[in-house]
Amino acid sequence: MSETRRGAFRLNHGEAGTLRFGAHAATCVVVDNSATGARLRLHPPALVPDRVTLATEIAGTAIELRGRLRRAEPGAVVAIRFDDPESTPLPKLLNEAQRQLIAAGMRPDVERRRARRGQTVDER
Numbered sequence: 001m002s003e004t005r006r007g008a009f010r011l012n013h014g015e016a017g018t019l020r021f022g023a024h025a026a027t028c029v030v031v032d033n034s035a036t037g038a039r040l041r042l043h044p045p046a047l048v049p050d051r052v053t054l055a056t057e058i059a060g061t062a063i064e065l066r067g068r069l070r071r072a073e074p075g076a077v078v079a080i081r082f083d084d085p086e087s088t089p090l091p092k093l094l095n096e097a098q099r100q101l102i103a104a105g106m107r108p109d110v111e112r113r114r115a116r117r118g119q120t121v122d123e124r
Contacts, residue, residue, distance in 0.1 A: 010034045011094050017056035019078075021049050030056050035091040037070065037081040045076035052080055059096035063089065 012032040019026045019040060026048070028040040038054060048069050055064045065088060067080040082090070 011097055015056050015058065017054055019046075019048065019080075020053045020055065021051065028054075030054075031077065033058075033094070035082075035085050035094060037067065037079060038065075039077060039079050042076040042078060048072065048078050054080065058090070058093040059100060061089070061093055061096075063093060065090060 010032045011034070015030045017028045017030050017040065019028050019042065024046075026046040027043045029043070031039040031041055033039070040054070042048070050069050051066070052069060053064055053066050055062070057063070065082045065085070067082040070079040070081045072078045082088070085091070
């Protein structure tokens with residue numbers, strides 16, 4: 001599991017998405033996301049500039065989120081931080097996605113990560 005110093009709730013969902021940057025685009029899978037950012041696995045691996053737009057679907061609703069590259073991990077995984085996420089419907093959509101999972105009798109895979117640098121959540 002990836003480490004983070006933030007305490008944001010993250011929804012692991014594996015939705016398909018497109019990461020756009022300039023005139024280029026890369027297909028991706030949204031590994032997990034929160035109201036402040038997302039972790040994406042790119043297919044195929046691509047060099048990603050600082051400014052990007054993620055297009056994906058959450059709770060049945062298409063959404064586009066602008067953000068900045070925060071880090072690139074081995075295996076074509078990148079992390080982005082959204083620009084001004086409070087001005088988007090993202091927090092409400094994440095809550096709706098959780099509600100839909102619970103209504104379907106599934107346990108939402110939601111984590112609260114607050115590991116110290118160099119530790120994974122499982123090592124706490």
